Amino acid sequence: MIEIVFLILRDVCLFIGALFVLVGSLGVLRFPDFFSRIHATGITETVGIAFIFAGLIVEVGYSLTSLKLLIILVFVFFTSPTSSHALAKTAIHAGLVPLTHKGGNQPSN
Amino acid sequence: MQHHLVLNLVAKILIPFIILFALYVQFHGDYGPGGGFQAGVIFGAGFILYGIIFGKDLAVRVVPLPLVYCMTAVGVLLYTLVGVAGMLLGGEFLNYSVLLPDSIAGQHLGILLIELGVGITVASVMISLFFSYAQYTHRDEQQSDNQDR
Numbered sequence: 001m002i003e004i005v006f007l008i009l010r011d012v013c014l015f016i017g018a019l020f021v022l023v024g025s026l027g028v029l030r031f032p033d034f035f036s037r038i039h040a041t042g043i044t045e046t047v048g049i050a051f052i053f054a055g056l057i058v059e060v061g062y063s064l065t066s067l068k069l070l071i072i073l074v075f076v077f078f079t080s081p082t083s084s085h086a087l088a089k090t091a092i093h094a095g096l097v098p099l100t101h102k103g104g105n106q107p108s109n
Numbered sequence: 110m111q112h113h114l115v116l117n118l119v120a121k122i123l124i125p126f127i128i129l130f131a132l133y134v135q136f137h138g139d140y141g142p143g144g145g146f147q148a149g150v151i152f153g154a155g156f157i158l159y160g161i162i163f164g165k166d167l168a169v170r171v172v173p174l175p176l177v178y179c180m181t182a183v184g185v186l187l188y189t190l191v192g193v194a195g196m197l198l199g200g201e202f203l204n205y206s207v208l209l210p211d212s213i214a215g216q217h218l219g220i221l222l223i224e225l226g227v228g229i230t231v232a233s234v235m236i237s238l239f240f241s242y243a244q245y246t247h248r249d250e251q252q253s254d255n256q257d258r
Contacts, residue, residue, distance in 0.1 A: 075123075082119045089113070 006058055013055030020048030033099035034091055042084030049076050113162070120162040127155035135228050139217065145224035149231025156232075157239045165243040174240060177233045184230030191222045 027040025053073040057066045135148035160168035192203040200207035205219025 075126075078119055078123060082115060085115050086113075 010055045010058040013051050013058060017048045017051030017053075017055060020044045020051060024048060034096055035088060035098045038084050038088050038091075042081060046077065046080045049073070049080070116162055120158055124155050124159055127158070128152060131155065131228075131232075135224065136221070138224055139220060145227030146231050148224075149228040150235065152228065152232040153235030153239075156236050160239055160243065165240065169240070172236060174237070177237045177240070180229050180233035181237060184226040184228070184233065187226035187229065188223055191219055191226070195219070 021044065024041050024044030027044065028037050031037045031040055050073060053069050053076075057069050060066050060069070131148045131152035134143035134151060135145065138144040138148065156168065156172060159171065191205075191208075195204040195207055196202050198207040203219075203223075205216040205223075206212040207215060208219050209215035
């Protein structure tokens with residue numbers, strides 16, 4: 001009985017994670033300008049990877065491998081927002097104006 | 110890059126773990142995935158991250174350039190010396206079995222030293238490549254400054 005619960009939990013976690021990553025990829029393709037694309041990848045892929053790793057931890061159970069997965073998860077939580085932050089800050093410094101209703105730089109397709 | 114507070118903080122947190130992971134990949138390479146080349150790349154990437162975030166001048170104070178150039182040769186020298194030691198002890202070039210009386214222990218020691226040599230060379234070559242590129246951009250900026258005046 002408990003195994004079936006774990007199986008369902010794993011599948012739900014993996015599915016939600018894959019869904020978040022898919023939505024993030026769609027956002028990169030569909031959003032109009034640089035900053036909203038950063039927003040799409042930076043947030044959804046961090047959450048998606050968190051769900052995928054949670055599913056994998058449920059899959060391998062209580063072992064050293066799950067501890068390693070947890071450590072990788074912590075590193076992704078640190079590095080992924082940092083890279084988004086660095087990209088956005090560099091774009092601001094380079095003079096890219098965010099696209100708002102007042103205008104902004106034209107999107108570069 | 111003093112105003113990049115987030116990058117500074119995250120790099121300060123992450124760099125020790127990157128170097129620790131490089132040492133893990135180096136010395137666990139006998140039993141798991143890894144080895145000298147990968148460990149050297151990770152080790153060099155840690156120092157390159159430091160150089161990118163905190164600037165070349167601080168990075169040169171952490172790893173002086175003459176030391177980097179020396180370590181480039183030391184790694185290759187270690188590799189060759191282990192090979193020649195195998196020849197001197199009665200085996201072939203790079204035959205680890207004759208390094209110690211027990212052939213299994215000798216093979217362990219041999220592969221450990223060989224991979225250490227590879228790791229040292231790869232890490233120092235990556236760091237010196239980064240420093241040479243950083244120097245070029247620095248020099249070009251100075252030249253363009255002079256032209257502006």
